Each structure stands twice: as C-alpha cells, then as structure tokens.
Amino acid sequence: MAAERICVIFNPAAKGHKARRFLDSLKKIASEAELRPTSKPGDGRPLAAAAVRDGFETIVAAGGDGTLNEVINGIGDEPAGFEQTRLGVVPLGTVNVFARELKIPFQPDEAWELIRNGREQRIDLPKAIFQAGGTQRQQYFAQLAGAGLDSRAIARLDLQLKNRIGKFAYIWAGVRALSEDQTRITVRSRPFSGEAELVLVGNGRYYGGNFVLFPKAVLQDGLLDVTVFPRVNWTAAAGFFLGWATGRPDRAGGSIQFQTDSLSITCDQRLPIELEGDNVGDLPAEITICPGRLRVICR
Secondary structure, three states, X not given: OOOOOXXXXXXXXXXXXXXXXXXXXXXXXXXXXXXXXXXXXXXXHHHHHHHHHOOOOEEEEEEOHHHHHHHHHHHHHOOOHHHHOEEEEEEOOOOOHHHHHOOOOOOHHHHHHHHHHOEEEEEEEEEEEEEEOOEEEEEXXXXXXXXXXXXXXXXOOXXXXXXXXXXXXXXXXXXXXHOOOOOOEEEEOOOOEEEEOEEEEEOOOEOOOOOEOOOOOOOOOOOEEEEEEOOOOHHHXXXXXXXXXXXXXXXXXXXXXXXXXXXXXXXXXXXXXXXXXXXXXXXXXXXXXXXXXXXXXXX
C-alpha cells in the first residue's frame, strides 16, 4: 500500500513558543510530508487548493485560526475537495479555538503524532455568504462567526498589542468598541427573529478560548448554535465578563440562545462580519450549515 501523501501549509515567519517548536521539528516533518510555506496573509487558500489538485490525501494547517480558515476554504475551492482530502491541524496561534474543540494537542510534536496516527471524523461545516468590496462572497468557517460588538472590536484590535499580550488585546479592543454607540442588527431565522447589538454563531461549544458560549453545540448535529445579545451596554458587559471569568459566558449578559440550520443577519448601516476572529466583509449575511462536510483528523 502506498504511503499517504501529506502536505503541510505553514507560516515560516510565525512567532511564539509553539511556532518555534514547530519550526524546530521541520526536519522530521519534511521526511514525512511536503512543506509549502506561505509568504503573506491569504496564501494558505491557493496553496491548499493546489495541494488538492496535486492529489494530497491530507492537508495540514500549521498556524492559528486564520491559517486554518484559509486552508479549509482552499480545500473547498476545488470540486470534490472535501471528499478527496482530509484536514490535519497543528495549532500555533493565539487562541486556537477549533483545536481546543477537537482536543488537538497544542504541542507541535504531539499534534503531528496525532496527524500520523489519529482517527478521521466527519464534522459539520458552516458557510457564510456576505458582501466584500461591492461583491458577494462565500466563505466556510470551522468554529465561529460574529457581527456587532464582536466584529467592531476586531476592527479596533491593535496587532502590536496582540503580539505582546495575546488574547487580552481582544478584551481591550472590546472595551473600546463598547464605549461607542452600538449598532442595531436584525436577525431572522425559523426559531427567532428580532433585533440585537451582538450576534455570535457557533459550530462548536467554545468562544475566545476555553469558554463555553454554546453549551448545546455538537459538531455533528447539522445545526448552528446562535447566541444573541439584544442589548450591549456596560451592565451586560459586566455580566458577560463575569461569565467569562467563570468559564460560562453563556449564562450572563441577558443573551438569547437557539439552534437553527440557517439564519440571515442584516443592518441598515455598514457593519463588518467576522469569521474565526478576522473581519472578512460586511453585512448582510446568510449563514447555513453543511452537515458532515469536513473530514478532520482528531483523537
């Protein structure tokens, strides 16, 4: 039987302890896989698409949630890409929510061992259709989408501060966004329709790290888990951060939770939508779920 063909897509300029350990392991990995480095943000998508065309059975995203998103969408850009190729993950980012969800080890050598010997699992894959640069775009996401305070905070994120203090930079950006006037969003789905100032859509249970925001989420149930905050103010934020501190932000902040297979999010002002912690475009957006679409290696 021929050996499985593995392609590893990674950022050679990645920083941090995990990234250094991964780069130290490249000699061993290179003997078992083909390495394809990125040179700039966005490179992961065409590199992953090319790897599908080249016949690789496994494509590994070695990086953070942004790199993961690029690789997933690159696989999806090719006809039958999700059937032909499975996904492996070496988490090297700041938060790595998807890796937490699937209990993928954060140590690069352990993550690589899992890719070589782990089991394959099919999970649901959400898809968002939104506006970007005056045109309609489609993009898959593995874990999280958001609009409102969440996406406005990302727009105010100081990247240099993020490099120094990690995920706490997101909290500071959130405080800045909270001090401004909030934007009203309209959410429409079968179980819920109404207005809100923050909408978060999850595939798995976690948000922003090891914090359970979607307690009913299952990666194989064919449903999106949605948390809506009708109002976002300092009182709601205090409750939310209290919940964050206790690991259960879903229990605070006056949120409404429901499950659905599709929803629309609109706004009468320009407002960004974020996928996996990066703003990718603007509302309006339609979000749906593709049951069992993604093949991923996990424990």
